[in-house]
Amino acid sequence: MAHTASETGTPDRTAVRLGVDTVLRDFLDRKEQEAPGPEFGSLINGLRRLLSGGKRLRSHLCVAGWHVGGGHSDASVVIRVAAALELFQTFALVHDDVMDASDIRRGHPSAHRALAAAYVTGGGPRGRAEAHGMSAAVLLGDLALVWSDELLHTAGLEADALTRVLHVVDRMRGELVYGQYLDLLSTGRLVGDVAAALEVVRYKTAKYTVERPLHIGAAVVDAAPDVLEACTAFALPLGEAFQLRDDLLGAFGVAAETGKPVGDDIREGKATVLMALAVQRASESDLRALHRLVGHPHLAEDDLQRVRAVLEATGARSTVEEMIEARREAALTALDQAPFPAAAARALGEIARIATVRRA
């Protein structure tokens, strides 16, 4: 059941999405009008395209954090803060795709691919297109980051609220870079270290995607420490479940639903929990197959099938399903015990469901 604003005193999911989309559209339109020259058009259009997709998970969590922290009437400021988080996430996606050399994002060419194509269309020499696309995507990510800050700085926060929010944002961004760096260091090494894989998940996803958006919303209204702790108790298991679901979808999902090529984690040699479990448990011949195939960028469908068979045969897939379920339960238990308004707890329960049972 949807929660209407009148029922809960806080905007429902549709209102959050609409509000965030409007803020982002207006911001980018203004940036386009104010640009010193027309050249920025391709970058701004790149941001528009990237921002048109996505689940707005961080926005919903940010508004929920504001609500559990005590926010109840005018949500316009926290909606702007949430929009800044979406622009920050666009930065993270663009640089992530550059680092992984991923070609597809949200069902469309990734930023560096689109910018390479636009460069050739604009008369740029074809021989420079790929390098140009990568460079332009690094800049596009940088632009998304600095504009997300500008959106945050001009969100209408009072000075002390801005200070509180910036403090959490600073932590969140350091944690994300840390998680991304752990991810990068572990990629391409099949060492079967489940604890290390979970550490990446904790920083790259659980804290960045779930805990900190809640805390940022809560910081807007100066939530009490026990509220922040309750957010963490809910967020960390849910965030881990979210990433573990993502890993399963990356190996076993349907490209038409996920919007990205299935099997890319395997082609890139990502050290996911799923893969770490399989490496730990694989027979000698299965382990040889993993070492031969995982991390090779041009795997054919039957190679992927061979890897999937190992993920199944070792029970890695079903163990990850159990891990997701255990973490979802832990998150919901934490939610039951949290000092949150009933409507906010219900909204978070709904987010927990969407984040863990999704197919995309």
Add this chain to the structure above:
Amino acid sequence: MAHTASETGTPDRTAVRLGVDTVLRDFLDRKEQEAPGPEFGSLINGLRRLLSGGKRLRSHLCVAGWHVGGGHSDASVVIRVAAALELFQTFALVHDDVMDASDIRRGHPSAHRALAAAYVTGGGPRGRAEAHGMSAAVLLGDLALVWSDELLHTAGLEADALTRVLHVVDRMRGELVYGQYLDLLSTGRLVGDVAAALEVVRYKTAKYTVERPLHIGAAVVDAAPDVLEACTAFALPLGEAFQLRDDLLGAFGVAAETGKPVGDDIREGKATVLMALAVQRASESDLRALHRLVGHPHLAEDDLQRVRAVLEATGARSTVEEMIEARREAALTALDQAPFPAAAARALGEIARIATVRRA
């Protein structure tokens, strides 16, 4: 003559450098202690290495801006703000080197090269080293950016001063990305467009390197509008002169002095003012030589000599020298007319000299 603190009421150049270096060292030491794991060590050491060089031009300008804006007693806050600018500049350098695939920076391997080497030393597969280095450098740049923000947010600025400073910082960063993007779009196209090349200089250097650091220092103390305008009148011509000097050093300098390989602008096909003038004026055979050679990454020394000969024969080199001199004069004239304290004006005059007559 050095200006001592007692003489001018503001820290002299040595004190600024020392103060900024201390802030940066303490900040990175604390970050290393607080890191969730030891893996961040290679990134933090990368930042230390990159921060150990440099002219601290932005720091000196930031403190000068604070001084002309009315700052006079305790400079500790503006020193922290200046340190944040240096960390931001490290972000810009690292991503710039990634985009240009430059191997050398400040006499040492560039960040992506150093991180690729550290990856192999740490047991990473050699075949992934280059891609890893590039990805890690993108992250290193991101980390420098988010930590520069954290340093700024915790510089001890009062809430209203922070708001003013963030407003200028937001503009500066958008302008830098714009300049970098113009640079990227024009690289590899020998079209002889001097006005377009000057537009890149304006955003990439004049505003970013000179005008905004002055404005940021001035914003710390809420300088009057006429002071900000006088900063701009001084900064833009000086910043153009600075970049034009950089372009000449890039083509005709001495690698042992500049700390980077001479000729890289030519190998990368940078659309500098110098090159635009040469293209405009070149004879048919010289133009053919430029099209054949400029933008080719592996030019030998005699190829570079051929290009340099065209830059000389067309008078492009001497015209750029004249342009530097005219801009230096314009900056000094603006300085004479500025409502600045005498000691601050003297310090800025000294910066103008260093920035335009340097050999490195």
